Amino acid sequence: MQRFFLLLVLLLPATGFAQLEFSDAWIKNLPAAVPVRAGYLTIHNPRSRAVSIVALHSEAFASVEIHQTRMQDGMMRMDPVPNMTIAPGATVHLAPGGLHLMLMQPAQPTRPGEVRRITIEFDDGSMQTLELTVRK
Amino acid sequence: MNKSSIAIVAVLALAGGFAMSWIISSGKPIELEAGTWFGDQARALPEYELLDHNNQTLSRASLHGKWNLIFFGYTHCPDICPSSLQTLSDMVAVIEDPDVADALRVYFVSVDPERDKPEVLASYVGYFNPAFTGATAQMDKLKPLTRSLGIAHGIRNRVEGNPVYDVDHSAAIVLVNPKGEYAGLFGAPHDAVAMARDMTRIVEHN
Numbered sequence: 001m002q003r004f005f006l007l008l009v010l011l012l013p014a015t016g017f018a019q020l021e022f023s024d025a026w027i028k029n030l031p032a033a034v035p036v037r038a039g040y041l042t043i044h045n046p047r048s049r050a051v052s053i054v055a056l057h058s059e060a061f062a063s064v065e066i067h068q069t070r071m072q073d074g075m076m077r078m079d080p081v082p083n084m085t086i087a088p089g090a091t092v093h094l095a096p097g098g099l100h101l102m103l104m105q106p107a108q109p110t111r112p113g114e115v116r117r118i119t120i121e122f123d124d125g126s127m128q129t130l131e132l133t134v135r136k
Numbered sequence: 137m138n139k140s141s142i143a144i145v146a147v148l149a150l151a152g153g154f155a156m157s158w159i160i161s162s163g164k165p166i167e168l169e170a171g172t173w174f175g176d177q178a179r180a181l182p183e184y185e186l187l188d189h190n191n192q193t194l195s196r197a198s199l200h201g202k203w204n205l206i207f208f209g210y211t212h213c214p215d216i217c218p219s220s221l222q223t224l225s226d227m228v229a230v231i232e233d234p235d236v237a238d239a240l241r242v243y244f245v246s247v248d249p250e251r252d253k254p255e256v257l258a259s260y261v262g263y264f265n266p267a268f269t270g271a272t273a274q275m276d277k278l279k280p281l282t283r284s285l286g287i288a289h290g291i292r293n294r295v296e297g298n299p300v301y302d303v304d305h306s307a308a309i310v311l312v313n314p315k316g317e318y319a320g321l322f323g324a325p326h327d328a329v330a331m332a333r334d335m336t337r338i339v340e341h342n
């Protein structure tokens with residue numbers, strides 16, 4: 001019985017909790033005088049249930065948040081999007097002029113071609129690490 | 137066709153030609169793909185004085201003699217400002233006629249003068265294109281200019297002593313003609329190729 005239970009625990013991540021799929025993950029480079037960067041990527045949720053992003057961490061930045069740029073009263077403004085939810089089977093695009101990763105205070109200056117890692121924490125307690133390439 | 141009707145046709149053709157060239161010289165028939173052309177509604181800017189990234193004065197007279205594209209933003213903006221400046225840089229690269237490219241100037245005016253000192257602006261605009269000019273001024277000097285252009289901006293979530301705050305701003309690109317008049321506007325989202333075609337059309341027609 002105990003052995004069966006262990007097997008069940010080992011199989012769970014592979015069946016019920018397929019990994020989220022990340023693609024086209026990049027950071028818009030800026031000169032060192034500017035202490036913020038925006039990160040962009042596409043996230044696909046292959047699971048049969050919704051998943052929310054509860055936290056983002058990185059050793060490469062003092063803080064990482066999801067922000068959304070939108071037009072209000074003739075102005076572009078950015079607001080944090082806490083707990084962004086991705087519906088079952090849905091694909092979310094973080095792209096210029098809309099949703100983006102707000103990367104504050106880079107630990108090192110960024111250069112095109114370099115890679116930065118960010119860990120995403122989901123509402124089920126699972127975590128995934130993402131690699132973003134710095135682009136011109 | 138008799139002689140008098142030939143004469144009438146000739147006069148009409150001539151008049152039509154004059155009318156056509158008059159319309160073109162007044163800029164009326166220009167239809168922009170990516171923006172709005174004000175035609176004979178173009179109006180003079182108020183007097184203003186900004187400081188550019190080389191610590192030089194940028195005034196109304198500085199814009200004379202060139203077609204000027206002006207974007208208002210702030211360097212701590214990670215998304216809209218870099219995208220817009222990249223688009224302007226791509227637009228310049230796409231323009232094929234060197235005379236058109238030579239007739240254009242691109243300005244980035246910061247609406248966050250507290251953080252955007254000339255040296256910050258210099259490295260920022262230079263990153264996108266060494267020919268671009270960055271400029272700003274204290275709010276009381278900046279506001280009359282942005283107000284006259286209809287460019288909205290404002291500071292939000294400002295806490296005394298905290299260097300992190302938000303700056304909301306219009307993402308439109310203002311066009312000032314070689315006489316220093318407000319001549320057109322490009323609304324967001326910006327398209328480098330469409331803007332390059334528009335600017336080529338404008339410079340070649342004027």
Ligand SMILES: [Cu+2]
Nearest residue numbers: 067078102214
């Ligand atoms: Cu942001």
